[in-house]
Amino acid sequence: MFNPISSHVVVNNTKLHYYRTGGDKPPLVLAHGITDDGMCWAPVAEVFANDFDVVMLDARGHGKSDAPEDGYTLQNLGAELAGVAQALKLNQPIILGHSMGAITALVAAGLYPSMPRAILLEDPPPFWMSPEATSRNADFKVGFVAWVNAIKRKTRGELLSECQNQNPAWSEAEFEPWVNSKQRVSPKVTALIDPADMTSIDLPNLFKKITCPALFISAETNRGAASREKDIAQLKTYIPHMQVNHIADAGHSIRREQFVKYLESTQNFLKGLQHGH
Numbered sequence: 001m002f003n004p005i006s007s008h009v010v011v012n013n014t015k016l017h018y019y020r021t022g023g024d025k026p027p028l029v030l031a032h033g034i035t036d037d038g039m040c041w042a043p044v045a046e047v048f049a050n051d052f053d054v055v056m057l058d059a060r061g062h063g064k065s066d067a068p069e070d071g072y073t074l075q076n077l078g079a080e081l082a083g084v085a086q087a088l089k090l091n092q093p094i095i096l097g098h099s100m101g102a103i104t105a106l107v108a109a110g111l112y113p114s115m116p117r118a119i120l121l122e123d124p125p126p127f128w129m130s131p132e133a134t135s136r137n138a139d140f141k142v143g144f145v146a147w148v149n150a151i152k153r154k155t156r157g158e159l160l161s162e163c164q165n166q167n168p169a170w171s172e173a174e175f176e177p178w179v180n181s182k183q184r185v186s187p188k189v190t191a192l193i194d195p196a197d198m199t200s201i202d203l204p205n206l207f208k209k210i211t212c213p214a215l216f217i218s219a220e221t222n223r224g225a226a227s228r229e230k231d232i233a234q235l236k237t238y239i240p241h242m243q244v245n246h247i248a249d250a251g252h253s254i255r256r257e258q259f260v261k262y263l264e265s266t267q268n269f270l271k272g273l274q275h276g277h
Helices: 038-048 074-087 100-111 132-153 156-166 172-184 187-193 203-207 229-238 259-274
Strands: 005-011 014-020 027-031 053-057 094-098 118-122 214-218 243-246
Touching: 005 074, 014 038, 014 074, 027 038, 027 074, 027 100, 038 053, 038 172, 038 259, 053 074, 074 100, 094 100, 094 259, 100 118, 100 203, 118 259, 132 187, 156 172, 203 229, 214 229, 214 259, 243 259
Parallel strands: 027 053, 027 094, 094 118, 118 214, 214 243
Antiparallel strands: 005 014, 014 053
């Protein structure tokens, strides 16, 4: 039975909750996507716990972490992830992030280049492509806010059947954490769809500071992946050493739709790190 400890630290005056598998192993921090939370990583964390001390963070406004009125910015996400790593004395953690969590990993690695051992990015939204990305996000944001408001009105049973119907490729283990995360999330997190500091933080220059090994796990845009080939090519101009691994027959939630291929992709990359690549 997968039973990580549940605890919290205070970073940036915000109580940030996390789950941790522990053990004297290299640290691996898992950063979830918007409206998910740490336990949404359970199927992946259970596998990685054999080789890593896995920390599954609840970002601000998500899971069991505080949901302050404001501060939903890229800078805060990156600084808070780094702050949790520091508070837990994680020495050069590997960071694996999905969507918003992948952007968080990128920002943290740019702000604190010596902090991560490596970053693995599961289909981040292409925030580095502004202003085009910003204008594209206007309609998306309206729809997203409406969706979050709608899930807050639904019962647990309604959320579960909706998720099962819409995601036939997911394993049974994915549904309960997904439903729990939706019941816990604060509607305030919708500010992260168009973060206040998206242009002021200057992502291109920030990402050029990333020195650690990096892996971009991409998927099919026609199945809902956020980043297109040209977005990934642009990111690679800022992080030339970034590897890209495309997983076919998957959309935005790559690990949930192609679990075996996803594990293979991430584990191969991590094995390469051990051999000094």
